[in-house]
Every structure is written in structure tokens, then in C-alpha cells.
Amino acid sequence: MRGWWREISGLVLPVACGGCGRPRTLLCPECGRALYGAGARRVRPCPEPPGLPVVHAAAPYEDAVRAVLLGHKERGALGLAGPLGVALAGAVRGATAGSPAGAAGPLLLVPVPSAPGAVRARGHDPARRIALAAAGELRRAGVPARVLAVLRQRRAVHDQSGLSARERGVNLAGALEVAAGGGRLLEGGRTVLVDDLMTTGASLVEAARALSATRERLIPASGQLNAAVVAAPALSFGMNRN
Numbered sequence: 134m135r136g137w138w139r140e141i142s143g144l145v146l147p148v149a150c151g152g153c154g155r156p157r158t159l160l161c162p163e164c165g166r167a168l169y170g171a172g173a174r175r176v177r178p179c180p181e182p183p184g185l186p187v188v189h190a191a192a193p194y195e196d197a198v199r200a201v202l203l204g205h206k207e208r209g210a211l212g213l214a215g216p217l218g219v220a221l222a223g224a225v226r227g228a229t230a231g232s233p234a235g236a237a238g239p240l241l242l243v244p245v246p247s248a249p250g251a252v253r254a255r256g257h258d259p260a261r262r263i264a265l266a267a268a269g270e271l272r273r274a275g276v277p278a279r280v281l282a283v284l285r286q287r288r289a290v291h292d293q294s295g296l297s298a299r300e301r302g303v304n305l306a307g308a309l310e311v312a313a314g315g316g317r318l319l320e321g322g323r324t325v326l327v328d329d330l331m332t333t334g335a336s337l338v339e340a341a342r343a344l345s346a347t348r349e350r351l352i353p354a355s356g357q358l359n360a361a362v363v364a365a366p367a368l369s370f371g372m373n374r375n
Contacts (some may be wrong), residue, residue, distance in 0.1 A: 152197030173227030218266020283315030
């Protein structure tokens with residue numbers, strides 16, 4: 134019921150810009166440029182955890198971008214999934230720009246799953262919703278893409294808030310797995326891990342571990358796994374050493 138109400142209220146209630154609060158617009162031009170106007174770049178957290186895939190982000194996690202992500206994730210402003218999907222699609226393009234010319238198959242966007250309790254509390258799964266919007270944006274641009282939500286939690290984890298980078302890594306180690314039958318869905322396409330936000334990189338490391346183990350078993354020599362996120366800390370852009 135809560136998720137249904139959010140869907141309906143997002144259509145009928147007055148809106149304000151998710152970034153700055155300007156009335157009668159979902160996202161104003163200035164906040165849109167902050168979200169996806171600069172182009173995706175590779176990002177690295179500091180310290181960079183072992184096992185982190187190559188990550189591209191659309192924007193620094195600050196000011197308007199932070200407000201938009203929190204509005205969608207925590208306050209149920211579901212209409213913001215569209216603009217966030219545009220940003221994520223740009224990051225996916227950046228993540229796959231170096232793919233071999235002969236790479237075949239659709240882009241398979243695999244969202245990092247939220248904890249079931251968090252999904253129930255929020256009434257939606259933010260990363261999956263943004264991934265679906267990104268896949269739609271890519272298809273409209275002529276790029277075959279679909280979302281495969283094949284990762285799931287195999288054990289409970291603690292709330293990440295307040296944990297250090299090392300503590301987050303320990304908290305998440307071994308927490309994810311590919312759902313039964315999910316591995317076969319990964320054949321015949323180019324897999325990209327996706328999430329709304331990268332902070333320490335711990336979630337992407339664990340997701341990459343779970344996904345890579347299955348890919349290597351079913352698709353030998355499947356190559357490097359890349360990841361794309363909407364936003365990352367500003368410092369992680371400064372750590373780009375390409």
C-alpha cells in the first residue's frame with residue numbers, strides 16, 4: 134500500500150525541483166547539469182579496496198546531486214528515477230566505452246541489491262528503479278540493454294552508517310550471492326554492475342565478488358567486470374589516475 138501511494142502521489146501532487154526546491158519542475162536545468170551535464174568519469178575511493186571493479190560515476194555526491202539522490206531514495210520522490218536513470222546511463226556508457234569492437238550482446242545491468250528490510254521501509258528498491266530507467270534511456274538511444282536483478286543477500290548485514298571503510302568491507306564480505314538460475318541469464322551479454330552511490334566501494338567489491346564467481350564458472354574468460362554509479366564522493370574523482 135505504501136509503495137502504491139507513493140506512485141500515485143508522485144503523479145498528482147505539486148512538484149518542486151529535487152535538487153534546489155524550485156517550484157513546478159521535477160528537476161531544473163541547473164540541477165540537471167549538475168547531475169548529468171559533466172559526463173561520466175572513472176572514480177576511485179581513498180583508500181581503494183582490493184577487488185573493486187573499474188567504476189564510472191556521472192557526478193560528485195554533493196549539493197543538488199546529493200539532494201536528488203536522497204529525495205528519491207529516502208523521501209519517495211519516485212519521479213526522480215527518470216533523471217537519475219539518464220545520469221546512470223551516461224555512467225554505463227563510460228564504463229563500457231573501452232569494450233572490444235566485436236563485443237556482442239545487450240548490456241546487462243545488474244543492480245547492487247538493498248537489504249530486504251530497507252526495501253520494506255522505503256517502499257521501493259532505489260538502485261533497481263534507477264537501473265530500469267537507465268536501461269530505458271539506453272534503449273531509446275539504440276543500445277540494447279536490460280536489467281537483471283540476479284544478486285541477493287544470503288545473510289543479514291549491519292547498518293553501514295557510521296562504519297569505517299574496513300568495517301564496511303568486513304560487514305559485507307560473503308553477504309551476496311547470485312540467485313538460483315540467475316547465472317544463465319548472464320550469458321550472451323556484457324555485464325555492468327550498477328548502483329546509485331559509491332562511498333567506500335565495499336558494496337561494489339562484494340557484488341563483484343559474487344557476480345564474478347558465477348560468470349567465470351559459466352562464461353570462461355568473461356573479462357573484466359565494470360561498474361557504473363550515479364554519484365561518488367568528490368574526492369574519488371580527484372583520485373582518477375587514468
